[in-house]
Amino acid sequence: MSSNLxxxxxxxxxxxxxxxxxxxxVSPLLHTPLMSLTNALDAIAVxxxxxxxxxxxxxxxxxxxxxxxAAATSNIVGGFLITDRMLKMFKSSRPTKP
Amino acid sequence: MNELVSSQYVIEAIYLIASALFILSxxxxxxxxxxxxxxxxxxxxMLLAVAGTLLHHGIVDYTWVIVGLVLGTxxxxxxxxxxMTAVPQRTALSHAFGALCVTLVGTAEYxxxxxxxxxxxxxxxxxxxxxxxxxFTGSLMAxxxxxxxxxxxxxxxxxQNVVNLGILGLAVGLAVYLVLHPGATxxxxxxxxxxxxxxxxxxxxxxGADMPTVISLLNSYAGLSAAAMGFVLNNKLLIIAGALDGSxxxxxxxxxxxxxxxxxxxxxxxxxxxxxxxxxxxxAKPVRTATAEEAAAILSAANKVVIVPGYGMAVAQAxxxxxxxxxxxxxxxxxVRFAIHPVAGRMPGHMNVLLAEADIPYDRLMxxxxxxxxxPQTDVALVIGANDVTNPAARNDTASPIYGMPILDVDKxxxxxxxxxxxxPGFAGIDNPLYYLDHTLMLFGDAKGFVGNIVRELTxxxx
Numbered sequence: 001m002s003s004n005l006x007x008x009x010x011x012x013x014x015x016x017x018x019x020x021x022x023x024x025x026v027s028p029l030l031h032t033p034l035m036s037l038t039n040a041l042d043a044i045a046v047x048x049x050x051x052x053x054x055x056x057x058x059x060x061x062x063x064x065x066x067x068x069x070a071a072a073t074s075n076i077v078g079g080f081l082i083t084d085r086m087l088k089m090f091k092s093s094r095p096t097k098p
Numbered sequence: 099m100n101e102l103v104s105s106q107y108v109i110e111a112i113y114l115i116a117s118a119l120f121i122l123s124x125x126x127x128x129x130x131x132x133x134x135x136x137x138x139x140x141x142x143x144m145l146l147a148v149a150g151t152l153l154h155h156g157i158v159d160y161t162w163v164i165v166g167l168v169l170g171t172x173x174x175x176x177x178x179x180x181x182m183t184a185v186p187q188r189t190a191l192s193h194a195f196g197a198l199c200v201t202l203v204g205t206a207e208y209x210x211x212x213x214x215x216x217x218x219x220x221x222x223x224x225x226x227x228x229x230x231x232x233x234f235t236g237s238l239m240a241x242x243x244x245x246x247x248x249x250x251x252x253x254x255x256x257x258q259n260v261v262n263l264g265i266l267g268l269a270v271g272l273a274v275y276l277v278l279h280p281g282a283t284x285x286x287x288x289x290x291x292x293x294x295x296x297x298x299x300x301x302x303x304x305x306g307a308d309m310p311t312v313i314s315l316l317n318s319y320a321g322l323s324a325a326a327m328g329f330v331l332n333n334k335l336l337i338i339a340g341a342l343d344g345s346x347x348x349x350x351x352x353x354x355x356x357x358x359x360x361x362x363x364x365x366x367x368x369x370x371x372x373x374x375x376x377x378x379x380x381x382a383k384p385v386r387t388a389t390a391e392e393a394a395a396i397l398s399a400a401n402k403v404v405i406v407p408g409y410g411m412a413v414a415q416a417x418x419x420x421x422x423x424x425x426x427x428x429x430x431x432x433x434v435r436f437a438i439h440p441v442a443g444r445m446p447g448h449m450n451v452l453l454a455e456a457d458i459p460y461d462r463l464m465x466x467x468x469x470x471x472x473x474p475q476t477d478v479a480l481v482i483g484a485n486d487v488t489n490p491a492a493r494n495d496t497a498s499p500i501y502g503m504p505i506l507d508v509d510k511x512x513x514x515x516x517x518x519x520x521x522x523p524g525f526a527g528i529d530n531p532l533y534y535l536d537h538t539l540m541l542f543g544d545a546k547g548f549v550g551n552i553v554r555e556l557t558x559x560x561x
Binding site: 004005008011012015016018019020022023024025026027028029030031032033034035036037038039040041042043044045046047048049050051052053054055056057058060061062064065066067068069070071072073074075076077078079080081082083084085086087088089090091092093094 | 116120121123124125127128129130131133134136137140141143144147148151152154156157158159160162163165166167169170171173174175176177178179180182185188189192193195196198199200202203205206207209210218313314317320321324325327328329331332333334335336337338339340341342343344345346347349350353438440445446447448450451454455457459460461462463465
């Protein structure tokens with residue numbers, strides 16, 4: 001248990017550093033789509049909610065799990081949709097392909 | 099038994115791939131040319147992760163899972179098609195949804211495990227629901243202010259900071275008690291309730307101009323609460339996604355607060371609106387004005403024009419008229435670029451999205467650092483709906499409340515034109531000396547209408 005906890009902390013620490021290094025390189029041009037994309041990715045919390053609702057251990061847990069799935073799914077669907085819509089609009093004045 | 103173990107391995111392997119895809123997704127966001135690949139990588143990772151989770155052996159009943167997925171899709175689709183001007187409030191709303199999910203799962207998990215919750219689990223569980231709870235209501239408040247359902251002006255009262263910190267301290271105190279006595283089930287809802295209340299109180303004193311920082315900060319909290327949930331559920335994919343989101347939000351908040359020369363604590367506990375009195379001592383100083391015809395003549399005679407858009411342009415929905423202006427000037431051989439201040443608009447990068455929507459090529463949109471050295475060689479700087487980010491007082495008036503804030507040096511251009519409704523001061527209530535300079539022309543009118551008039555003069559100049 002305790003070694004597992006340490007493993008998780010290592011993963012968290014490394015992911016934070018990767019996050020900082022990757023995000024630092026994102027052009028300010030794309031900060032709005034960046035935020036909507038990370039929002040959609042963050043909705044991966046849906047996996048916890050799916051297990052919570054699907055295990056059906058108590059009615060209370062199932063109800064909360066179902067609402068949680070709906071909330072996270074709306075972020076996944078809406079987040080990816082709007083990010084792609086925004087990115088489609090960014091065009092260069094230099095024609096790249098015919 | 100063997101089957102159970104192997105399905106667990108399959109799920110872990112899928113999560114591993116999904117984690118890699120998430121990192122790639124953010125990596126590809128670094129440039130507009132690869133950014134859409136980033137979305138696809140994210141979508142693929144998400145699809146794999148959700149499909150993999152459905153294999154989980156503990157799931158006995160799919161009914162409610164499907165109900166939740168269908169319901170969420172139904173809410174998500176309209177949220178994916180909001181207008182670009184409404185993106186800040188949509189983003190705040192989705193922070194609220196993300197935090198709601200995390201808080202609900204955390205709450206359910208607590209009641210499943212109580213009273214035998216290991217100390218570490220209880221500690222991260224408390225972090226999860228406190229961060230989740232305050233992000234939920236805080237983001238709803240932010241969305242309400244951005245949608246103008248709630249008053250945008252900061253609401254402040256005496257002792258506000260003491261009250262807020264006291265309430266947060268109470269929630270943390272309850273969390274510590276629960277770590278020591280996880281069986282105290284009656285205290286858990288109290289802790290969540292206090293976090294939810296704190297979220298409301300935290301956003302009440304924050305004004306519209308501070309929204310870019312606040313949205314970024316809430317983004318960071320939403321990520322951290324998801325990472326905490328990963329610790330509770332022993333889910334590495336969640337920890338990674340939460341850490342990525344948390345660091346992304348943190349970086350954006352640092353950029354935003356630097357662009358306003360303010361610290362986090364100052365944004366959250368300072369309250370710009372408290373200095374409103376300054377606006378009162380304003381005296382009527384002379385300004386030079388110009389008509390659309392004169393402005394068009396000056397613009398068409400220029401070689402280099404820099405347009406400085408601000409939130410006022412978005413409010414007036416003037417971006418499409420601005421694009422027409424860009425087109426007609428470019429056709430005449432004028433070099434037109436756009437100077438974007440990091441905090442222009444209501445969220446990070448908001449102006450870029452609005453201008454991209456109006457089909458202005460992104461290589462014409464310049465960051466503050468890249469464009470500032472070019473202003474002395476610029477013939478005309480045209481300010482549309484921006485105010486405080488062009489205020490030279492930030493550079494040279496130590497008494498100004500925005501002193502030290504990095505600004506766009508528009509006053510260094512040969513001619514400055516400012517489209518403005520009237521002489522009222524900007525959101526922060528600070529007078530702008532730019533308007534009284536000898537080489538500044540004030541173009542009074544609605545941004546959309548005035549830009550439209552200039553375009554008409556430029557194109558229809560023949561008749």
